Amino acid sequence: MFGDDFKKLQFLQTYFLEKQMKLKTLFVILSCVVATNYANAAVKDINISAIINAGYTERSPFEGVANYQLGEHAAGLSTGFWTDHSELTISSPIDDQFFGKISLAIDEHEGAVEFELEEAFIQTLSLPYDLSFRAGRFLSNVGYLNGKHAHTDSFADRPLIYRTFMNGHYYDDGARLSWLAPTDLYLELGTELFKGAKIPAYASGKGIGAHSFFAKTGGDFNIEHSWQLGFSYLGFNNDEGQCSAHHEHNEHEEHETEGHSADEHSEMINVCDFSGQQDYFIVDGVWKWAPNGNYKYQNFTFSAEYFDIQQKGELHHEEDEHHDEIRHHEFVEEEHHDAINVDHSGFYVSGVYQFTPNWAAGIRYSEITLDAPYSDGFKPSVSTAMIEWRNSHFSTVRLQYSHDKSLENETDNQITLQFVMALGAHSAHQF
Amino acid sequence: MHINFKTIITTLSLTFSISVQAQLNIFTCEPEYAALAKELTQGQAKIFSATTAQQDPHYVQARPSLISKMRRADLVICAGAELEAGWLPMLQMKSHNRDVQSTDKGLFFASDHVENFDIPVTVDRSMGDVHALGNPHVHLDPHRVLILAQALTKKLIQIDGDHREQYQQNLDNFSQKWHVALNKWQTQAAPLKGIKVIAYHSTFRYLFEFLNIEQVGDLEPKPGMPPTSKHLLSLLKTIKNQQVPLVVYSAYQDDKGVKWLTEKADITNLQLPYTIGGNEQVTDLFSLFNQHIQLLTDALALKS
Numbered sequence: 001m002f003g004d005d006f007k008k009l010q011f012l013q014t015y016f017l018e019k020q021m022k023l024k025t026l027f028v029i030l031s032c033v034v035a036t037n038y039a040n041a042a043v044k045d046i047n048i049s050a051i052i053n054a055g056y057t058e059r060s061p062f063e064g065v066a067n068y069q070l071g072e073h074a075a076g077l078s079t080g081f082w083t084d085h086s087e088l089t090i091s092s093p094i095d096d097q098f099f100g101k102i103s104l105a106i107d108e109h110e111g112a113v114e115f116e117l118e119e120a121f122i123q124t125l126s127l128p129y130d131l132s133f134r135a136g137r138f139l140s141n142v143g144y145l146n147g148k149h150a151h152t153d154s155f156a157d158r159p160l161i162y163r164t165f166m167n168g169h170y171y172d173d174g175a176r177l178s179w180l181a182p183t184d185l186y187l188e189l190g191t192e193l194f195k196g197a198k199i200p201a202y203a204s205g206k207g208i209g210a211h212s213f214f215a216k217t218g219g220d221f222n223i224e225h226s227w228q229l230g231f232s233y234l235g236f237n238n239d240e241g242q243c244s245a246h247h248e249h250n251e252h253e254e255h256e257t258e259g260h261s262a263d264e265h266s267e268m269i270n271v272c273d274f275s276g277q278q279d280y281f282i283v284d285g286v287w288k289w290a291p292n293g294n295y296k297y298q299n300f301t302f303s304a305e306y307f308d309i310q311q312k313g314e315l316h317h318e319e320d321e322h323h324d325e326i327r328h329h330e331f332v333e334e335e336h337h338d339a340i341n342v343d344h345s346g347f348y349v350s351g352v353y354q355f356t357p358n359w360a361a362g363i364r365y366s367e368i369t370l371d372a373p374y375s376d377g378f379k380p381s382v383s384t385a386m387i388e389w390r391n392s393h394f395s396t397v398r399l400q401y402s403h404d405k406s407l408e409n410e411t412d413n414q415i416t417l418q419f420v421m422a423l424g425a426h427s428a429h430q431f
Numbered sequence: 432m433h434i435n436f437k438t439i440i441t442t443l444s445l446t447f448s449i450s451v452q453a454q455l456n457i458f459t460c461e462p463e464y465a466a467l468a469k470e471l472t473q474g475q476a477k478i479f480s481a482t483t484a485q486q487d488p489h490y491v492q493a494r495p496s497l498i499s500k501m502r503r504a505d506l507v508i509c510a511g512a513e514l515e516a517g518w519l520p521m522l523q524m525k526s527h528n529r530d531v532q533s534t535d536k537g538l539f540f541a542s543d544h545v546e547n548f549d550i551p552v553t554v555d556r557s558m559g560d561v562h563a564l565g566n567p568h569v570h571l572d573p574h575r576v577l578i579l580a581q582a583l584t585k586k587l588i589q590i591d592g593d594h595r596e597q598y599q600q601n602l603d604n605f606s607q608k609w610h611v612a613l614n615k616w617q618t619q620a621a622p623l624k625g626i627k628v629i630a631y632h633s634t635f636r637y638l639f640e641f642l643n644i645e646q647v648g649d650l651e652p653k654p655g656m657p658p659t660s661k662h663l664l665s666l667l668k669t670i671k672n673q674q675v676p677l678v679v680y681s682a683y684q685d686d687k688g689v690k691w692l693t694e695k696a697d698i699t700n701l702q703l704p705y706t707i708g709g710n711e712q713v714t715d716l717f718s719l720f721n722q723h724i725q726l727l728t729d730a731l732a733l734k735s
Contacts, residue, residue, distance in 0.1 A: 091531075093532070096532070096533060096535075099524065122522070123522075125529060125532050126529035126532070127527070127529070129528075130502060130527045130528075131527065132527045140444075143639065178527075179527075180498070180499070180502050180526070180527045182502075182503075183499070184499060185499065186495035186496060186498050186499040187499075188498075190527075216495070217495070217498070218494070219495055219496045219499075220494065220496045223483065226492065226494045226495070227495075228495050279697025287440065288492060288494075292483070292485035292486065292683075293482075293483065293485070293486050294485055294486045294487055294490070294683050295486075295487075295490040295491065295492060296487040296490040296683070298487070354659070357657045357685075358657065391656075392655060392656060393517070393655065411680055426513075426516050426517060427520075428493060428516065428517055428518055428519065428520040428521035429492075429493065429518070429521065430493060430521060430525075431492055431493050431494050431495060
């Protein structure tokens, strides 16, 4: 018996050794989780949780948002069955001075499993003067949704402005300093410095490629009504030469060959085609209500964000001209760098009503206004409605419908059935 | 213009710290701990409760107003045993307050200081939202309240040693009054002994233990899950078979299932105050237990 088990173990070991780095990584992570779970009895503060996010979506393949430059998460939900952005999170106080958190998102793109280290940061717990410092990799605290994990959202995908302008969410390697004002009214001021290596940032140089400032305030109108307001700035100094998102490039080219006219093709702007300064100004507002302030049975959340984005720099522009007259079928690539100074904006508004402990429903509308050459007056928009059933704190089943007008000549009606389940620790949620 | 930020910050923090030193700032997760802190500080502290009796303490939002309240706290008092797991850690993190991060300093979990009922041998989510550290509603037993008063006094002395004698005196006064009340409650509660009830959640577990009342059914099929019609039908059977005279729930729990059940079975339902503010008469810990016993005996028409 024992020999059999040993052989099995040996087999497993060789199996995993033979596999690629990625599988090994997964194995190591899983062993760590198991090991930490055993240690759990001793360290009661350690939180381990896994989020399983799976579903089925009926939609047309994603082909862009007008002609805007997009990152890989801009597409939103994939067609057919998907398991997307499942997460593994471990967090714990390290000692009396520091708190640490690691979260790993597991995605699949074109058959390959990708691990994204979404968060790996330490945060101070005992700085004086109401200060707090965070360093490592983390989600930027600009806007309302950006600092939150997608699985806590009330919809299956991020709103159009987040997919278009933030690549779903912006996280990067960097540092944050924030200060809580000694006032009765909640007021937090903070600043972040980032490497600028994650879309929408692709900065030049090895130093600081992105930075942000944010101010958040909020309070209660009374026992039933609470509010929060945020004002943020996020700036990048992007450089097309530093962009590593080459596979997006290929994706777009594939779509192009799938039957788009050459005219449309030449207009397509890739994620890394812009070089220069990009400034985001974001205003966000949240209002929550629950009868008597008791959130268990009924509650309502209204949230809205507005983005103003200024791009000042150069746009790399490639035109493939197929010279049929010459029999050699030569491609002549003409490269231009057009100076641009443009201003985009966008917003979303959403309302979610939980009407029993088990059921909630919500609607959301997001629209963006793009300057030329990204759009010639067409405003991409998506209207979304969802209904969800929660069996407990830990499990949600959601049915979502989206009326998607990301492209001028196409309207897509999308239906999604989503399962979001949490295994392990019950982590605290932000407002 | 040259602005000296260091001077500004120092001035601001000095101004602020002066106002703090004058009075102890206490943040409590629930009103019962605000009431206990009030008994033990007697005007020596500014006390704030994050929730009311109408709010289920399992489901609270980490609201901006609570963050700024916790920022100023010298002491945070909560039930613990994971009751506040969905919101307290977020408030601690966002409060930037180094004094309230651990129980070594200005953090006090009531359930750390008394014996907790129903600590599961194994915890499995198929059992529902079970508290691995046991039932956290420990303030509903008068014996435990006395132990909590002693432990909290120790914590107050640790944080604010200058007022040691005063805190000790407050505790002595409170204990004396509490002992008198305890004797009275024990006599009054004698007729309640052995009564069978159905209740919502295990909210009143400690009170029933104190009063020798037996909870024979729970409106929740599993902890944290609202009553289903199938489950209500099984409770109806329990009521008939065991001749249960009463269904008990609290102000923050939905009364739909309760009303359906008691109408069908033709028995009484009773909303018991869970904590201070649970009804108009409950203004402190003494009136809380007075009300419990009075309401229960009235509902059962048992006069002692």
